[in-house]
Amino acid sequence: MSDILLLKALKSQPKNVNLNNKHLKKLPKLVGKLTSVLQLELKHNQLSELPDEFGQLEQLEVLNIGNNKFEDLPSALRHCINLLKLHAFSNNITSLNPIVLNNLDRLTVLNLNHNLLKTLPPEICRLANLEVLSVEHNELVELPFEMCALMNLKEFRANCNKLQALPLEFGFLMNLEQLHLAMNKLKELPENLGKCYKLRVLDIAANELRIFPTEFIELPLKEFYWEENPLLKHMPVKSIQEEEVLSLKEIAARFVMKELKDRWSYLRRSIRHYPAIREMLSQSSRCALCGEAFLNTWLECVRFIDSEQINTLKITPRHGGNKPPLLPVRALLCSYKCFNSSGHKFYGVAFPQ
Template sequence: MRQEAQLIRLLHGNVKNLNLNGKKLQNVPRPICQMHTLVLLEMKNNRLSHFPDFLSTLTNLEFLNLGNNKLEEIPSVIQYMEKLLKLHLFRNTIVRLTPIVLTKLKSLTLLNLNNNSLTALPIEIANLQSLQVLSVDWNKLQYFPAELCSLTELLEIHASHNQLQALPLEIGLLSSLNKLLLAQNNIKELPEGLGRLRQLHVLDVAGNELRIFPTETHNIPLRELYCEANPLLEKFPVHSVQEEEILSLKELSARLVMKEVKTKGSVIRQMIRYFPGVREMLSQASRCAVCSEAFLNTWLECVKFVKAGKDLKIGKCNNAVIPVRALLCSYKCFNSEGHGFFGVAFP
């Protein structure tokens, strides 16, 4: 009652900031709903298990901190706070994100869901088109939906200490991404699309199950790379015997077509426009790391051990040398001299 009386006295002014952190609150005081001018509301370190609907009047709210409470889901009333820029819900017991809430928060730039019990992010997260920072450390996430990759304003993803198995193949669409922090997950392979992240400066994949890095790692302008505690491939040269490969008819045809389309005046180059299925198939082709010729199916996976500082120009890296994937089109290229690629042998 004393707290409510204090709040009632505040109603006579145009209150913009209200701090109720650590007040042992089990319920939200009702007078708050009359504070229509509130821009910032802090209620972390309380005992709140719900956030009542009567707070739908707080339509000017830009900052809301409900961290360290007892909430089991994102309160549905937050959907009416369409001016919200920053939302902190860390250290609750949230197990799911309410899709309808996410569809309304068009202005949200920061979402902090650290230390909850999330197992998945809904596809509606794609509605947070202004989101710049997503923090979901210490949850139980097993994957990211591909829809997350439509958030082109996203600058930082914090997702350490989860159960992530892989990243979306579309991750290269996150053109603004600056930090990607994924330590202590179960990631076995990084997608090739990572090489298209031309703004990525910090990558933390320590404590995962990685053996090798993507082929275009050299295109990422990394300043910091953390990759310790991974079973990364090591260079132990062993003798091997390679026989001349026998290519399938499909592979031979694809290689011929891809060579012809580079030749001006070629009949195949002129005709391929009428075969969208073929164009789509050939768009998935790889390029040989030795001869630069295109080929359709992965023929020979190799590895090159590169120096993080000298070759990749990474200023801070706890591994002096890292293994980077390379694809070769034939044993002929593999057996040529001077390329520095090693075949991959698994024990």
């Protein structure tokens, strides 16, 4: 039956071929003769592999192999160098063949929803033109930092996985517009998420988040879904902390960073000869209260921000829900001296016993 269908297709040299719902267990080698096809639909069959002749479809731009029995991306796809969209949802895929990924650098859409992926290979970064990556309903526990090199990525969907954290380099995805991470196990979001200046939609519902990153309020969100997270609550308790004793390394680092603000400082001229020190100081933070730089002795605090007062945060609640009245946003203070000063609205984070 499949040979007859392909023979009929060959007579007209079509651009689009639809073989959905044909109960195919094996695709005939004759498919390699469809050299003019641009879009091929193979979903809702019983395929577990593609013949080597499939690689002759070098003009193919859109392929849908959804709802089949593939356990990996077929190796024949490495020859489909003009592929733009690949839909491989609802299969049994447990891994992604790096050889295939290395050759699909024109791909813009990759749909791997409803598979058995536990991780993505580092070679995912080879998909340099990828704009949409969807891996919902898999078993992902982590994401490779190499994924953050996908500079053209606009939409990332990873709802319903087992993610516990995002790569620290996530802020490099500066063209990201939609981020869907609902129903995972995230305990925090990376600090540099605030660098995703184009992010419009953020869904982090049903995770384990207690606080948002420092620059979160700078995101120009239009839609924000936060339900079912154990967010910190605004329940102030008076507390005075004794001034801590700083290490010699911390004292020296703070002194150097203060000196570097003086354009005539001897240290500013000399530090160029010490790249290791420059690298260390580049990891410093800045106090949310006094503005002074510090290295690694800091006090994690929180400030509660009324979402109604944030001009850039134009939230559209899902299902007609309410906006969160107060958003807990992380703030770093350089010392208990700043924390104990009066007039500010930073609170120490207390964890229940």
